[in-house]
Amino acid sequence: MSVILVFLLVIAGIAGWWLSHQRLMTKPWLEQGMAGDFVALDRSALPTAKIGLGVFLAVVGCLFALFTSAYFMRMALSDWRPLPIPPLLWLNTGVLVLSSIAIQCASLAARKGQVDMVRLGLATAGLTALVFLIGQLVAWRELSADGYFLASNPANSFFYLLTGMHGLHILGGLVGLGRTSVGAWNGAQPQRLRLSVELCTMYWHFLLFVWLAIFALLAGWASTLIDICRGLLT
Amino acid sequence: MVDITPADAVPPAEVAEMELYHPHSWWTKYVFSQDAKVIAIQYSATATAIGMVALVLSWLMRLQLGFPGTFDFITPEAYYQFITMHGMIMVIYLLTALFLGGFGNYLIPLMVGARDMVFPYVNMLSYWIYLLAVLVLVSSFFAPGGPTGAGWTLYPPQAIMTGTPGGQDWGIILMLVSLILFIIGFTMGGLNYVVTVLQGRTRGMTLMRLPLTVWGIFTATVMALLAFPALFVACVMMLLDRALGTSFFMPAIVEMGEQLQHGGGSPILFQHLFWFFGHPEVYIVALPAFGIVSDLISTHARKNIFGYRMMVWAIVGIGALSFVVWAHHMYVSGMHPYFGFFFATTTLIIAVPTAIKVYNWVLTLWRGDIHLTIPMLFALAFIVTFVNGGLTGLFLGNVVVDVPLSDTMFVVAHFHMVMGVAPILVIFGAIYHWYPKVTGRMLNETLGRFHFWITFLGAYLIFFPMHYLGLMGVPRRYNELTDMTIMTESAHHLNSFISIMAFMVGFAQIVFLFNLIWSIRHGREAGGNPWRATTLEWQTPQTPPAHGNFGKDLPIVYRWAYDYSVPGAKEDFIPQNVPGSFAPSREPA
Numbered sequence: 001m002s003v004i005l006v007f008l009l010v011i012a013g014i015a016g017w018w019l020s021h022q023r024l025m026t027k028p029w030l031e032q033g034m035a036g037d038f039v040a041l042d043r044s045a046l047p048t049a050k051i052g053l054g055v056f057l058a059v060v061g062c063l064f065a066l067f068t069s070a071y072f073m074r075m076a077l078s079d080w081r082p083l084p085i086p087p088l089l090w091l092n093t094g095v096l097v098l099s100s101i102a103i104q105c106a107s108l109a110a111r112k113g114q115v116d117m118v119r120l121g122l123a124t125a126g127l128t129a130l131v132f133l134i135g136q137l138v139a140w141r142e143l144s145a146d147g148y149f150l151a152s153n154p155a156n157s158f159f160y161l162l163t164g165m166h167g168l169h170i171l172g173g174l175v176g177l178g179r180t181s182v183g184a185w186n187g188a189q190p191q192r193l194r195l196s197v198e199l200c201t202m203y204w205h206f207l208l209f210v211w212l213a214i215f216a217l218l219a220g221w222a223s224t225l226i227d228i229c230r231g232l233l234t
Numbered sequence: 235m236v237d238i239t240p241a242d243a244v245p246p247a248e249v250a251e252m253e254l255y256h257p258h259s260w261w262t263k264y265v266f267s268q269d270a271k272v273i274a275i276q277y278s279a280t281a282t283a284i285g286m287v288a289l290v291l292s293w294l295m296r297l298q299l300g301f302p303g304t305f306d307f308i309t310p311e312a313y314y315q316f317i318t319m320h321g322m323i324m325v326i327y328l329l330t331a332l333f334l335g336g337f338g339n340y341l342i343p344l345m346v347g348a349r350d351m352v353f354p355y356v357n358m359l360s361y362w363i364y365l366l367a368v369l370v371l372v373s374s375f376f377a378p379g380g381p382t383g384a385g386w387t388l389y390p391p392q393a394i395m396t397g398t399p400g401g402q403d404w405g406i407i408l409m410l411v412s413l414i415l416f417i418i419g420f421t422m423g424g425l426n427y428v429v430t431v432l433q434g435r436t437r438g439m440t441l442m443r444l445p446l447t448v449w450g451i452f453t454a455t456v457m458a459l460l461a462f463p464a465l466f467v468a469c470v471m472m473l474l475d476r477a478l479g480t481s482f483f484m485p486a487i488v489e490m491g492e493q494l495q496h497g498g499g500s501p502i503l504f505q506h507l508f509w510f511f512g513h514p515e516v517y518i519v520a521l522p523a524f525g526i527v528s529d530l531i532s533t534h535a536r537k538n539i540f541g542y543r544m545m546v547w548a549i550v551g552i553g554a555l556s557f558v559v560w561a562h563h564m565y566v567s568g569m570h571p572y573f574g575f576f577f578a579t580t581t582l583i584i585a586v587p588t589a590i591k592v593y594n595w596v597l598t599l600w601r602g603d604i605h606l607t608i609p610m611l612f613a614l615a616f617i618v619t620f621v622n623g624g625l626t627g628l629f630l631g632n633v634v635v636d637v638p639l640s641d642t643m644f645v646v647a648h649f650h651m652v653m654g655v656a657p658i659l660v661i662f663g664a665i666y667h668w669y670p671k672v673t674g675r676m677l678n679e680t681l682g683r684f685h686f687w688i689t690f691l692g693a694y695l696i697f698f699p700m701h702y703l704g705l706m707g708v709p710r711r712y713n714e715l716t717d718m719t720i721m722t723e724s725a726h727h728l729n730s731f732i733s734i735m736a737f738m739v740g741f742a743q744i745v746f747l748f749n750l751i752w753s754i755r756h757g758r759e760a761g762g763n764p765w766r767a768t769t770l771e772w773q774t775p776q777t778p779p780a781h782g783n784f785g786k787d788l789p790i791v792y793r794w795a796y797d798y799s800v801p802g803a804k805e806d807f808i809p810q811n812v813p814g815s816f817a818p819s820r821e822p823a
Contacts, residue, residue, distance in 0.1 A: 079498030
C-alpha cells in the first residue's frame with residue numbers, strides 16, 4: 001500500500017498548500033463586512049472546468065496508484081512469473097507521445113487563434129490515439145497467441161487489466177476530443193474552443209504520464225527503482 | 235486581523251454570473267432535471283426507498299435471531315443474504331447517497347450562495363447512474379440463486395465460491411457491477427460538490443465563513459473521491475476472478491473435493507483494498523453528520539458555535555487521519571504485531587480531534603438558549619449516541635481487546651451505534667430542520683416527537699443489550715445459537731427482547747414516512763425562515779427556493795454563519811447577508 005500512501009501524501013501536500021492560502025487562522029466571528037482582501041480569496045482565477053478536470057485527474061491518479069499498490073503486493077507472492085513485454089509497446093508509446101505533441105500544438109494554436117492549426121492538431125491527436133488503441137489490441141493478440149492468457153498467471157492478469165483500464169480512459173478522452181473537434185469544425189467561439197482544447201491537452205498529457213508509469217511498471221523498471229530506493233534507505 | 239470596511243463600499247461583481255440551464259418541458263424540469271434541488275430530492279427518495287428494503291431485511295434477521303426455528307423461510311442461506319444486503323444498502327446506498335447526494339446537492343449551492351452546481355449536466359448523470367446501480371442491486375433479489383450472501387465486506391475466497399449464496403450464481407456479479415456503477419455515479423456527483431465549494435461561492439463567502447455543514451460535506455466528498463477508487467479496484471479485480479478465472483485474490487483452493495483453477499492469490503490483498511476504502515467510509519458518513527449537527531445545535535441553542543476554527547481543523551484532521559487507520563479492521567488477519575501497534579496508535583489518535591468536536595458541541599450548549607425542538611432533540615441524541623459508540627471504539631481499537639471481541643455481537647453493537655444510529659439520528663434531525671425549506675411546510679410536531687422518542691430509546695434498547703451479549707461471547711454472523719450455555723441464564727431471552735424493540739423502532743420509521751408525505755399538503759405553513767437561522771438557504775426570496783435559488787442578485791456575505799444572540803443586535807440572529815457590524819466588544823447600538 002506504499003504507492004497509494006505516497007500518492008495521497010502528494011495530494012495532501014497540494015491540499016495543505018491550498019488550505020494554507022485560505023487564511024484558516026482568521027477569527028471569522030470578529031470580521032464582519034466585506035473586507036477587500038476577502039474578494040480575492042473567493043475563487044481561483046483558473047476556469048472552473050479546469051479545476052474540475054484537475055480534481056477528476058486526482059481521482060484517476062488515485063485509481064492507478066491503487067492498481068500499482070495491488071500490483072506490488074501481488075507480485076511479492078511466489079507464483080508470479082513476469083511476462084515478456086511485446087516490442088510493439090515501444091512503438092505504441094511513440095505513437096502516444098506523438099499524440100500528446102499534436103494536441104500540444106493544437107493548444108498553442110488555439111492560444112494564437114489559428115483555427116486551421118487547431119483542427120490539424122486535433123485530428124492528428126485523435127488519429128494517433130486511435131492508432132495507439134489499435135496497437136494495444138494487437139499487442140494483446142500477440143501475447144495471447146504466444147500463450148500468455150489473462151488467467152494463466154497474475155502477471156498476465158495485471159498486464160491486461162492495467163493496459164485495459166488505461167485504454168478505457170483513452171476511449172473516454174476520445175469522446176471529449178470528438179466533442180471539441182465538432183466545435184472546432186463548426187466554428188465555436190474562440191474563447192470556448194481554446195478552453196476545451198486546453199482541457200483535452202491536460203487530459204492527454206496526464207494519460208501519457210500514466211501510460212509511461214504503467215509501461216515502466218510492466219517492464220519491471222519500476223520495481224528495480226524501488227529496490228534501489230529501499231537499498232538507499234536501509 | 236480585524237478589517238472592516240463600511241457595508242456600502244461593496245466592490246462591484248468581478249465574476250460573471252454562471253449561465254443557468256433553463257428547462258423547457260415537464261420532463262426536463264422534474265425528471266431529467268439539472269437543478270441540484272430536484273436531483274437532491276431524487277437522490278433522497280431513492281435512498282429512502284432502498285433504505286426501507288434494508289429495514290425490512292433487518293426485521294427478517296431479527297425474526298430469525300429472536301425466535302430461531304419459528305420461520306421456515308429464513309434458511310441459513312437467506313439469513314446471510316439478508317445480512318449482506320442490509321449492510322451494503324445501509325452503508326453505501328443509503329447513508330453515503332443520502333448525505334452526499336441528498337443533503338450535498340440541496341445544501342451546498344444554497345449555503346454557499348450559488349445558483350446551482352457548477353456542472354449541472356454531470357450532476358444529473360450522477361443521479362441516473364446511482365439509480366441504475368440501485369436497480370442492478372435490487373435485480374439481484376430476483377436473479378437465480380438470489381443476492382450474494384458473502385457479508386457486506388465481500389471477503390474472498392468465500393464470496394465467489396459455491397457454498398456462499400450467490401457465489402457461483404448471479405448474486406455476487408450483480409453486487410460488484412452495482413458497486414462499480416455507484417462509484418462512477420458518485421465520482422460525477424463528487425466532482426460537483428467539491429468544485430462548487432471551491433468555485434461557486436458568492437462574494438464574501440470565504441472558507442472560514444462557510445457553515446460547518448458545508449465543511450463536513452466538502453471534506454467527506456474529497457475523502458470519498460480518494461477512497462472509493464480502492465473499492466473500485468477491489469470490485470474490478472474480484473469481478474475478473476469470478477468471471478474470467480484470474481487469481482488476484484483467490485488462493486489455490488479445494489472446493490467439494492475439486493481443485494479450483496485459481497491459485498496463488500491473496501485474500502489479504504482484498505482486505506487491504508476493501509478497508510482502504512472501508513475505513514474512510516466511516517468518516518465519509520460521519521463528517522457530514524458532524525457538520526450538520528454543529529449547525530443544528532448552534533441554531534436551536536441560539537448561540538454561536540464554540541470553537542469554529544477548531545471545528546474546521548478537526549474536520550480536516552479527521553479526514554486526513556482516517557486514511558492511515560484502515561488495518562485496524564484486520565487485526566485478526568494474521569498481520570505483523572508491529573503493524574497492529576502502528577494502526578492501534580493512529581486509531582486512538584483520531585479520538586483527539588473527535589473529542590474536540592464533542593467538547594465544542596457541549597460547550598455550545600452551555601448556557602445557550604436551548605429550544606427543545608425536534609431537530610435539537612435529534613442533535614442531542616446524536617451527541618450521546620456518538621460518544622457511546624466512540625467509547626466502545628476505544629475498546630476495539632486496541633489489538634489485545636479487539637482479538638477476543640472481534641467476531642462477537644460487541645462489534646455489531648459498536649458499529650451500529652457509531653455509524654448506524656448516530657448518523658441516522660442526524661439525518662432525521664436534518665430532515666426535520668430543512669423540510670420546511672424544501673416543502674414550505676413544517677412536519678407534524680406530535681408525530682415527530684413520537685418518532686424521536688421511540689427511535690432514540692428503542693435504538694438504545696436494541697444495541698445496549700447487544701454489547702452485553704458480545705462480552706459474553708455470543709458470536710456475530712450466526713443465524714442460530716444452538717448452544718445457549720455460553721450465556722448466563724438471565725440473558726437467554728435478550729435476543730427476543732432486542733427483536734421486539736427492533737420491530738417497534740422500525741414501526742416508528744413508518745410513522746415518520748407517513749409524516750413526510752402527509753405534511754407536504756397538511757403541514758403548518760412554515761414561512762421563509764421558521765428557525766430564525768442565519769445561513770443563506772433561509773434567506774431565499776421564495777420558499778421552496780425557485781430555480782436559480784436567489785432571485786435577481788446573488789446574496790453578498792458579510793459575516794460568518796453563527797451570529798446568534800449578538801449583544802446589541804435587534805434580533806437574536808443576524809443572517810449572513812446582512813451588512814453592518816455588531817461585534818461583541820462594541821457598545822450596544
